[in-house]
Structures are given as structure tokens and as C-alpha cells.
Amino acid sequence: xxxxxxTPKFQVLKTGQSMxxxxxxxxxxxxxxxxxxxxxxxxxxxxxSASEGTTDKGEVPNGYNVSRLNKREFSLxxxxxxxxxxxxxxxxSIWGGVRETQYFGPGTRLLVL
Amino acid sequence: xxxxxxxxxxxxxxEGRISILNCDYTNSMFDYFLWYKxxxxxxxxxxxxxxxxxxKNEDGRFTVFLNKSAKHLSLHIVxxxxxxxxxxxxxxxxxxxxxxxxLTFGKGTKLSVIP
Numbered sequence: 001x002x003x004x005x006x007t008p009k010f011q012v013l014k015t016g017q018s019m020x021x022x023x024x025x026x027x028x029x030x031x032x033x034x035x036x037x038x039x040x041x042x043x044x045x046x047x048x049s050a051s052e053g054t055t056d057k058g059e060v061p062n063g064y065n066v067s068r069l070n071k072r073e074f075s076l077x078x079x080x081x082x083x084x085x086x087x088x089x090x091x092x093s094i095w096g097g098v099r100e101t102q103y104f105g106p107g108t109r110l111l112v113l
Numbered sequence: 114x115x116x117x118x119x120x121x122x123x124x125x126x127x128e129g130r131i132s133i134l135n136c137d138y139t140n141s142m143f144d145y146f147l148w149y150k151x152x153x154x155x156x157x158x159x160x161x162x163x164x165x166x167x168x169k170n171e172d173g174r175f176t177v178f179l180n181k182s183a184k185h186l187s188l189h190i191v192x193x194x195x196x197x198x199x200x201x202x203x204x205x206x207x208x209x210x211x212x213x214x215x216l217t218f219g220k221g222t223k224l225s226v227i228p
Contacts, residue, residue: 004156031214040122042202042220043157050214058215090156098206098216099145099164104156 002026004105006091012111013081021076021108023091031094032074033058033102034066036087043090049074081112116140117205119219127227132190134222136203139184143205147216148177148188151200160201161188193226200224 007022025032034046045058049068063085065077074093078085091105118137126132136146144165149157163170163177163186170177176189190197203219 035218040220042117042119043204043216043218045215048214056214059217092156098214099162101159102149102216104158106156107154 004091004093004103006089006105006108008108009106010109010111012113013078014113015082017081018077018079019081019110020078021089021091021110022073023075023105024073025091025093025103026072027093027095027103028071029093029095029103030071031096031098032068033092033094034064034074034076035090035092036060037090037107038087046076046089078110081110083112086110086112114139115219116143117203117217117219119201119203119222121222122220123223123225125225125227126193128195129192132188132193132197132224132226134188134190134201134203134224136186136188136219137184138186138205140205140207140217141184142207143217145206146177146179146186147204147206148175149202149204149218151202151221157202190224193224195226195228198224198226 004025033048035043047066049055052071067075089108092102094102147162148160150160151157179186200221200223202221204216
């Protein structure tokens, strides 16, 4: 039981390049989330998927797109990376609502030059 | 505007003493509060939570207190251990609409427990 896994662990991009961050969970959770963490800023929600087939914007969705590929997988895409998207990205999942324990992945460290 | 505030970026405590981490919120729609703990290079992990119908919740060495009138909650760790050294995030959720699906996090407080 791996929990929440994220790939890659670390990535360097040049401005304007695109990439997809992958997230998968094996806990049969319904809801999945993408956060970014910046120094001194806490965790900010980018997008979430309350259930398979649905996605919604969070606090900071600009510059990102998401796909809930199936119940297990939730990907985050940067179409044209900008230095402001340098951050640590965390994926998380919950079986039901946010009042339950949210399980986080280990994070993807992204540097945009 | 920050809806969940952790005004102390860092806190140092001697091993064995009490650690008190504070959190304030501004949104009256928040009715469920959680604390997450994060070690470097790892994802956050759930620590303890409290519903607005309670004013205290205890789990071993960890106790969360909620003062609804002051819109303030605190996390007490007694006794503090070196392994408690981490960043602690306060988070809140609402009870309706988009707020029931989202957590709003504070900026975190870095706790250092000195042996």
C-alpha cells in the first residue's frame, strides 16, 4: 500500500516549457487535490477533484490545468512554465470530505529558470 | 486577505516543556479545524482536528483548544520531544458550498524542540 505517490520528485524547466506532474493513490479515495507550497506562504490549493469526472478551481489555478484520469490518478499540467511557478507541489487525497484525514504525497520540487 | 493566520513563524522550546502553537481565523463560516505536521522533504501528515461544537480535543500528548468567540485555536504539545521538531500548519474548512471541499491553510509555524 504505497499511499499517494508523485512523479517526478524534482524537475528543472526553462521558461515556456510544459510538463505534467503525475499523482496516484491506491487507497480508493474519492477526492484528490493539488497544492503548492512556497516559502512563508503555507499550502495553497490549485485545483481539486471531489469525485471522478469532476474538477474545480482552488485559490491559485491560473497557469495550470488538471485531469482526473480515473479514480486513482490526478495530473497537473503546466502548459507554459513561468519562474513564478517555482514551488513544491503536493498532491493529496481523501476518501470523503475534508473533515477526514487528507493524505499527502511526498511532493514534487519544481524549478523554472 | 488571509483567512487563517499563524502569526509566529517559529517557536523554540526545551525538551520536556510545553509547546503552544497558535492560530487565528477570520471566516465565520469555518466550523472544522485541523493541524498538520510537516517534516522537511516530506508531505504534511494529519495530527489532530476539532469541530466547532467542541472546545477541546485531546490525543495523547497533543491537545487542541478552540475559542469560537475569539476565533482562535491553539495546539498544545506536552511534553515536547525532539521528534516534534517540524512545521505545523493550521487548516480550516467550512460547512457549505466550495468551503466544504477545501481546506484553507495558515502559513505554518516551525517548532524546534531543543534537547
